[in-house]
Amino acid sequence: MKIISWNVRGLGNTRTFLAVKDILREHKPHILFVCETKLKQVQMSNMGKSLGFDNCFSVGRNRMGGGLALLWNYESDISIISYSNHHIDVVVSEVNRKKWRCTGIYGHPKSMQKRHTWTLLRRLAGLFNYPWLCFGDFNEILNLNEKLGGNDRCLNMVAEFREAVTDCSLVDLGCKGYPFTWSNKRYGPHLIEERLDRFLGSKGWEQSSYEVFPI
Structure with a gap:
């Protein structure tokens, strides 16, 4: 099974839509998770069909930002929990x-609210004993070497993320290829790159047969 996670930063953009289509054509994932769709639920439902998926569960945008969607085909039996x-x-x-x-x-994304993400992770961790795969844009790095350029990251915030991952008995599943998933799209000394997107898995996921792609 293949799973792709991608912060698309606006799926209504034609260039982004075509880029997603290219990724889907190349990897043919069974499950696709996208965040920052910036779309309403109805729009995302139509977008899911355009991308070739049988099912789409979405959370609409908040004002003009945010928006999440999980897309999958009939071959996957998926139940929404929360x-x-x-x-x-x-x-x-x-x-x-x-x-x-x-x-x-x-x-x-805001520094003062990141603790809410770690609280959410801990609450989710206690709900089931099933093997768990957790992925997406966490908007934080797990290690200091996951940031290039700009000011140093706050050590306490990095430590809080790492502590939450440990408390949830999750491990980072690593990445292949280019090590950074976000940049400020500047050049030279003004360039900043970070690894904000990742897959975390409960014990045993490192040896699983699933292919995962944070983009």
Whole structure:
């Protein structure tokens, strides 16, 4: 099974839509999670069909920002458990009766509100004992080497994220290719790049047969 997570920063943009189509054509994921769609629920539902998915569960934008969506096809049996402006939590049932959880996360972008993301993670961690895959844009780095350029990251905030991951018995599943998932799109000495998007898994996910792609 393939799963893709992507902060699209506005799915209504034609260039972004075509980029998503290219990614889907190349990887053919079974599940797609997108955040910052900046779309209303009806718009996202129509967008899901345009992207070729049978099912789409979305959380509409908040004013002109935010917006989440989880998309999948009929071959995946998915039950929605809970959702908010910052997460979609589901249980996946496979044909062999195996069940596992996947949770798409969009972390609070403002520094003073990031603790709410870690509180959410801890609450979600206590709900089920299924194997758990947690992914998305956490809006925070897990280690200091995940940031290039700009001012130093606040050590306390990085430590709080790392502590939440440990408390939830999750591990970072790593990444392949370019190590940064966000940039300020500037050049030279003004360039800042960070790894804000990632996949976290409960014990055993490192040896699983699932392919995961944070973009």
